[in-house]
Amino acid sequence: MIPMPTPDASVLARRAEIQTALRGLLDNPKDLIGEGLALKVYETDGLSAYRQVPLAVALPRTTQDVARILGYCHDNGIKVIARGSGTSLAGGALPTQDAVVLGLSKMNQVLDIDYDNRCARVQAGVTNINVSNAVDRDKFFYAPDPSSQLACTIAGNVAMNSGGAHCLKYGVTTNNLLGLTVVLMDGRTLTIGSEAMDGDGYDLLGLFTGSEGMLGVVTEVLVRILPKPEGARPMLVGFKSEELAGACVAEIIGQGIVPVAIEFMDKPAILACEAFAKAGYPTDAQALLIIEVEGSLLEIEAQEARIQEIAGHYDPVSIKLAESAEQAEAIWRGRKSAFGAMGQISPDYLCMDGTIPTGKLPEVLSRIKQVGEAYGFQIANIFHAGDGNLHPLILYNANAPGEIDRVEAAGEDILKVCVEVGGCITGEHGVGIEKRDAMMLMFNETDLEQQMRIKRVFDPLWLLNGAKVFPLDINPADTKGERIAA
Amino acid sequence: MTLIADNQAAGVLRPSSAEELRDMVAAATGPLSIEGAGSKAAWTTSQQPSQRLSTGQMSSIDFFYPAEMVVQCGPGTRLADLETELAAGGHRLAFDPPDLGPLFGKPEGQSTIAGVVAANLAGSRRAFRGGPRDHLLGVQFVNGMGEAIKSGGRVMKNVSGYDLCKLMTGSWGTLGVLSQVTLKTAPLMELRRSLVVSGLDEAQHLAALIAAARSPFDPVAAAYLPADAAASLGFDTAVSLIEIEGLAPSVDYRSEQLTALLRIKLATSALSVALYDQAESAALWQAIKSVSPLVGQPASLWRLKPKASQAADLMARLRSRFAERGLKVYADWGGNLVWLASEKAINRAELEGLPVGVASQVLGDDPAPFAPLSALQSELQAGIKRAFDPHGRLNPQRLTSEF
Structure with a gap:
């Protein structure tokens, strides 16, 4: 189990006083949650094995609300954890008992849409899908599309630099932002970026994106929106081996074709998803690629013809083009419901998020299989094959004694493999608490000290989401070295 | 040591x-x-x-x-x-x-x-x-x-x-x-092609860049060169340039669609489109990105980053404010970048009040080159x-x- 720093007893003792003060800072007293089930909702996030009931939850409606709350907490030495929808799979939004959760869910307005300049200004609590929905009627969209896009907020996407299935062509969150409004821990409001790309001075927009809510609280986001392609269509290609599927991906990209998405599934993932979604996946294949191309019908057909020709070099078991919108939808439903499908065949699963050089896929899959066998877990693999982001899903039972510790150990072994072959420990989920210690697989203390000095520029008292990202052994959030089980 | x-x-x-x-x-x-x-x-x-x-x-x-x-x-x-x-x-x-x-x-x-x-x-x-x-x-x-x-x-x-x-x-x-x-x-990519558009006034040229950026036809670059800047690339009139690339059938399709779109959006019979493929297209953009149209001995060279929608207004106001300075300008990045060269120096304070976005001095004697x-x-x-x-x-x- 992953430990957390011991809560500050002096802050816990002031709970009632702090709640009263915060209530006074909000226009509507109901926007402060101080007890009961309503508070317990905020005890965990997508990493639900870990739970800590916070001191209070404030639900601001404006940037000014956020500034008042942060200013108060700063002056009173109270820790703060900003939270979008709490979908983090890495424990990025896990509170601590001595912290106030700043929930952005009421800041859910699309403020301005500017098609000529291809951007939209939104409040940070808008869900990812609602940005695209707001511009859909005018045939625009917001490109990053994490699997949790129905629920996750833009604020959370900025904090974690979220990706998605379509980032092979469109990039991740950091490549699709133009500006931010941020409130610093001391309550001061900072505006970063604008419709003008590449301001002078240091790239604070790039620094904030992916900083896991540790440098400031994002309240407004200026996002890039893009015209939708005329159409898009996925195809399924089944292979006799993972090696053949991997080699096919390499040749597609090597031939100068960059599809909008290339998703890979191994046999256990194919079987689970097909049983769940009935998407028509080839259950006789050892590996499956979902390849999506876009453009006009003519352009789609031209690309599909080239991809089929290339796939033909790798002895495919099956090639299936989506022949209707329903089939296309079913193909993606199968992929996007992969996590749900795992829930059908196992009580629990741990979703890993390493990235590897794409050429190392066969080697890595074989080593992951060995890890699974060594620990006695079944592992299914889902992979954003174009960009190397691998999601091994380790199936386990949280109620079986000791299994959480074993599954976490297996997960760390997989991350070691990813780093050994030249990859990284997290491609899009973030470090949070889950991979805090695994940071030492990639970085030495000098590297991490450099990062922590940046944190101190923005939050010298280390109050904002401090128990994340940096291993507790070197993390100022853990000054006393006393820890509790989260 | x-x-x-x-x-x-x-x-x-x-x-x-x-x-x-x-x-x-x-x-x-x-x-x-x-x-x-x-x-x-x-x-x-x-x-x-x-x-x-x-x-x-x-x-x-x-x-x-x-x-x-x-x-x-x-x-x-x-x-x-x-x-x-x-x-x-x-x-x-x-x-x-x-x-x-x-x-x-x-x-x-x-x-x-x-x-x-x-x-x-x-x-x-x-x-x-x-x-x-x-x-x-x-x-x-x-x-x-x-x-x-x-x-x-x-x-x-x-x-x-x-x-x-x-x-x-x-x-x-x-x-x-x-x-x-x-x-x-x-x-x-298999094929890169530039559509070189002429026959428009300045506001129409910049509107053409925005229309291309708003379309589903996926331009990779878009620029506008007034007649003096265009002359250095061998054009005898002001032009806007839109580059697309991809598989050949896709490029053919999109260049037809973009041409049709510009005819509808700009509603002028004077519009004419010439196509430059492969090395010819590459040569145009090599010059545009390298600021070749303005290479010489300008006293000032500024890199301005307005909103694309304000580029036309910015260029017009630059001309009227600095009419006596020997000005040369052009727009790149779909209108998000305006290069401004002048024979007589322009300093930062003089850009005050114009929709320049971020203004960086590349050549000149203003002591603070960055915004x-x-x-x-x-x-x-x-x-x-x-x-x-x-x-x-x-x-x-x-x-x-x-x-």
């Missing part, structure tokens, strides 16, 4: 490895002026007497894997050499960086990859394919305390820790000296500087007079 004589030629420290670089920075007792080939030294330079340190000898392509769209190289690798190597493998840098050396009176082909990253120099594809910041996957650098630091890696998606690649990009060597960069590459920041931003930027370089060793006053 002892240094081999070669490394001190002409008083310039020239490390040949990351370790040597680290030792040299660690041993420094005063300010260092960091350079690659020095091709952009005339843009902005250290204001204090400094020991010069060049990473120009750290030139190597460590690996290039086209199927993984990644290249890793030493900081001193010449941009021209890197592009040749990538092209041999059927790839390129998607952000199409310019070599601005000739703009500063330097020979072509000197510019290094670290210089491109440190200055965050994107070419004409910035608005549609991103800039260096978007394609830098990993860095190694030496901070002002002589510590070797790494961030990012060689894979496309990586959120492990804070993104220091973004801070290094555009920091002009003030936070660290790059010792290695890893970049995303992009495959060369001023808010008080809070300045405070935070100074804090970041201290977090990397507490003694102020690296490129003092090159980015701002404050540090």
